[in-house]
Amino acid sequence: MQLTDRPEWQDLRNHFETVKNLHLRDLFATDPERGSVYAISVTDVYLDYSKNRITADTLPKLMTLARACNLEPARDAMFRGDKINTTENRAVLHTALRSSSSDPLIVDGQDIRPAIKAELEKMTSFATAVRDGTWLGYSGKPLKNIINIGIGGSDLGPVMVTEALKAYSQHDIHLGFVSNIDANNFVEATRGLDPAETLFIIASKTFSTDETMTNAQTARDWLLATANDEAVIAKHFVALSTQTDKVTAFGIDPANMFSFWDWVGGRYSLTSAIGLSIMIAIGPDNFKELLAGFETMDEHFRTAPLEENMPVIMALLGVWYSNFFGAETEAILPYDQYLHRFPAYFQQGNMESNGKSVTKAGAAVNYSTGPIVWGEPGTNGQHAFYQLIHQGTHLIPADFIGTIKPINKLGEHHRKLTANLLAQTKALAFGKTANELTAEGVAPELVSHKTFRGNHPTNTLLLSSLTPRSLGQLIALYEHKIFVQGIIWDINSFDQWGVELGKVLATDIYQQLASSQAEGGDSSTTNLLRQFLD
Ligand code: F6P
DSSP states (O other): OOOGGSSSHHHHHHHHHHTTTTOOOHHHHHOTTTHHHHHEEEEEEEHHHSSSSSSTTTHHHHHHHHHTTTTTHHHHHHHHOOOBTTTBOOOHHHHHTTOOOSSEETTTTTHHHHHHHHHHHHHHHHHHHHHTTSBBBBBSOOOOOOEEEOOOOTHHHHHHHHHHHGGGTTTTEEEEEEOOOOOHHHHHHHHTGGGGGGEEEEEEEOOOHHHHHHHHHHHHHHHHHHOOGGGGGGEEEEEEOHHHHHHHHHHHGGGEEOOOOSSSGGEEEGSGGGGGHHHHHHOOHHHHHHHHHHHHHHHHHSSOOGOOHHHHHHHHHHHHIIIIIIIOOEEEEEEEGGGGHHHHHHHHHHHHOOOOEEEOOSSSSSSSSSOOEOOOOGGGGGGHHHHHHHSSSSSSOEEEEEEEEEESOTTTTHHHHHHHHHHHHHHHHHHHHHHHHHTTOOOOOHHHHHBBBOOOOOOEEEEEEEOOOHHHHHHHHHHHHHHHHHHHOOOOTOOOOOGHHHHHHHHHHHHHHHHTOOOOOOOHHHHHHHHOOO
């Protein structure tokens, strides 16, 4: 049955008609306890969802829809290792990477737990050797520059987490990232580095992504230009991949390869071998703390009743705005500079997962699916794009993420940062009326310009402090939110066919450029090719 034909959907449509004109000002006025009633915490993460445009009836109706969409069996199927990524015939088991359970978990007739454990141990020995300077480069010097070459999920997770946990990092290690096929990225990331002290981590699930392979080849040439001996590759290159043959063909010794498996999606891979750069930066103990944080949220998601389930609540609120209010975007606004790449990470997580327009059975949907996800850290965003959120014409639900205890206690910074976070969610919810402005003596011709209509929904997420453990919980929260929404929308959140066409066309166009031909197949591409070739 098409989602929009479900009686639960129709019920929500009717309910929306009764809620759409209610203002958060009135919802708070009629329920003085609202701020604490609509709140939930899971270990280190506190969620206040009171500033959402919901009544006491809304979430129960959304929960009924979720049950009708078989959310609970779907969740069990994912954790059990069923091949829920049907278009690629794969299980989806990133949760197994951070599970401390030793109960067998069978994929294709094999218990996957021992291999996960062995790989983690291999990563631990290697990361320890790099950190303590016993892994030496070709000239006998320790490797203090670590460059991760990867793109998409093989880049964004390590970048985001190493930035988030910078305070936990070993500071004499320089970490760099090369993702873009643009040479500028490679040149700037390696500028001034001594090849004799540089380790390249080639991170690619498929080991065939053109950007990564091109950068890896350039890295090889860059190293050999100084070292002049193929044998040095073994000391300066490691690979993170599922493809042993391709890694070997590139010239990397399989002994220097850290494996993961086809049941780990690229955008869900930072707790697999893809996290090697993270482990080198923060150390194996902190990496295990990160995994433990993930596991806490995984277990909460797996076992908590839907009504008390944080990822489920956040997901259903997202459905409420996307599908009933017609919101097209969602902002993630971290009030912690260390989390500055968190929105970018979940831009891929969300948009590659749920940017789909056919159901699992291949039928076109007649409702909105994944929203456009974006964001920047507060308070920078306040001086850039918040104007539009406050007074523009779009409805933009936003998540505000703060930390209660700061990492760097410096003067009044943290109190002021927190004051800004709370002030913004208050202003967005309650606004400022024309009457209030007039009473304050604002000139009549300016009243409409200075009015804030308010009623902008926000979630406030507070971490007790930013630690590997709390970060793991926060990431898993958003991962499971994406999963829940995919189930409601009946789409496959774990494939990404939409990236393929551009790759194929780029290969053709590259051939044209390389052979100085300008046959673009359409007049615009042909003309643009001429601009380059002339
Ligand atoms: O953009 C498509 C994609 O397949 C992503 O899903 C993935 O994270 C990225 O490319 C990199 O893929 P790989 O790790 O195979 O190089």
